[in-house]
Amino acid sequence: MSDFFSLLVEEFPRVRSGLWVTLQATVLGALLAGVLAFALGLMAGSRLLLARGFSRVVVEFFRGTSLYIQLFWLYYAMPLLTGYELTPVICGVVAFGLNFGAYGAEVVRGAVNSVPRGQYEAAIALNLSPSRRLWKVILPQAWVQMIPSFTNLLIQLLKATPLLWLISAADLMTVIQQLRDRTGETLTAYLTLLVAYFVLAYALTMLMNLLERSAKRRLGLDTGAKSLFKSRSASTTAVGGTR
C-alpha cells in the first residue's frame, strides 16, 4: 500500500497533469455541450420547420450513436478522411460536447416548454419583441428548471472522461492505471480512483447547487444553505408560475 502512495507522491507532476486533462475535458466539453444544448434546444422550438428538422436530426444522431464510436471516429477515422488530426484532448472535448450537447438540447427544449403559457402571453400583451420575450421572460424561468438535469449530465460527462484512455490521452484514470501497473496494488489504485471521481463529482454538484440557488433567488424563491450539499435528481425542483 505504501508503495502506491509513495509512487503517487513521487510522480505527482504526472498525476497532476492527468487530473488537469480530466478537468479540461470535463469543463471544455461541458461548455461546448452547453452552447450546443441551447442552440439545438431553442431551434427545436422554432417556428421554422428547417430549424426544427435540423435540430431533431443532430440531436437524434449524436444521442443515438455511442460516445465510444464518436471518439474513435474523431481520433482515428477523421484524419484518414480529412487529413486533419486533432489532439486527443480536443477530440474528447468535441465528442463530449456533441454527445452531451444532444442530451442537453432535450433538457433545454423541455424546460422552455414547461414555462407556463401565460408567461408568453403576458410578454406578448406587453408588446415585448420576440427576442426580449425569450431572454428576459422565458429563459430566466426555464434556466432554473434546467440546472438539476444539467448537473446530472455534467457528472455523467465527468464519469465519461476515462474513455479518453481509448484515444491515448493521459487523463487521471490513465495515469493511475499506470501507477497500478508499476506497483501491482490493484485495490489501492482503484479505491483511489473511486474516491477521486467521487470528490470531483461532488464538487461539481455543489457548484451547480450554487448556480441553482442564485437562479432561484432571482425568482424570489429562497433556499436554505443546506440545499448546497444535497445531491438530488432532476425531478425535485418545481417552479410554480406565479403562484
Add this chain to the structure above:
Amino acid sequence: MATEPLPLKKTESPGPAGAPEDAVPAAGSPGGPLVRFDKVVKRYGDHVVLDELDFTVDRGEHVTLIGPSGSGKTTILRLLMTLEKVTDGVIWVDGAPLTHVRTPDGSLKPAGEKQLRESRKKIGMVFQQFNLFPNMKVIENITEAPVSVLGQSREEAETRARELLDLVGLSAKVDAHPSQLSGGQQQRVAIARALAMEPEILLLDEVTSALDPELVAGVLELLEDIARNTDITMLCVTHEMNFARDVSEKVLMFDAGRVVESGSPEKIFSNPSHERTREFLNAVL
C-alpha cells in the same frame, strides 16, 4: 384604496405623437367606433367559438361582456390582444385592421409579427392568473416594457412605475418578488404593469376570478377608479355583475359565439328582452 386624482393622463385631444384622427379614413369611418368586429369567426377544428360576430366599441366606452362559460367572451379579448388568430373576418381598431395588412390590390392578408407589434401598441391586457414575471421584481415587471418597447429611460419608467404602484396601493412592494405577494396584490401589480404601457384599450379577462373573496373588492374598486378617471376604453369579461353595473355603460350578453343582447346595464339587468339573458342572470345573480 386610492381616491386621490390618478396619475393618469386624460388625453384631451390626439397628442402630437398620435396620428390625427381625421387622417385615418380607411375602411372604418373616421370618428367611428374604436373597435369593430366584422363577421369575425373563430373555430378550433369543428368547434365554432365565434360565429360571424359583429359588434363595436366606442372610444372611452366601458363594456362588460357577460354570458355562460364557453360563449366566446374570453376569445374576444384574446383575439384583440393578438394571442389568437381569427379564422375569418376582420377586427378593426381605430380604422385599421388589427391582424391584417392591406395588399397593393386592396385586399387583406394576415399580418406578420412586425405589424402585430404595431397593432399591440394600443392595447393592454390583464389576465385571470396575473401572469407577473416571477424572475423580475415588482418594479421591473412594470418598467421592463416601457423601457424596452416604448424607449423610456430607466429613471422615467421607474418614476412612473412608482406613481402607478402608489395608485394601486402597493408602494411598499416596489422591490418584492411576485411570489411574495398575495393574489390580490399580484393582480394590482399586473394592472399597474398594463397601465404603464399607456394603452388606449384595456382588456380585463376575469381579473378577479382567481382571487380569494376578501381580495376581490379592492381590485374592483381600483378598476372603478381607473374607469372613472381615465379615458381608457375598457373591455371586461367578468362574473361580477355589480362591477358590470357600476362601471360599464354597455353590457353585451353572449351566447354560443354571438351577441344575444346588448344595452345599458340598467336595461340588461332589470329588463332583459331575451330569454337567454334572463336565464343567465337568474343563474348568476
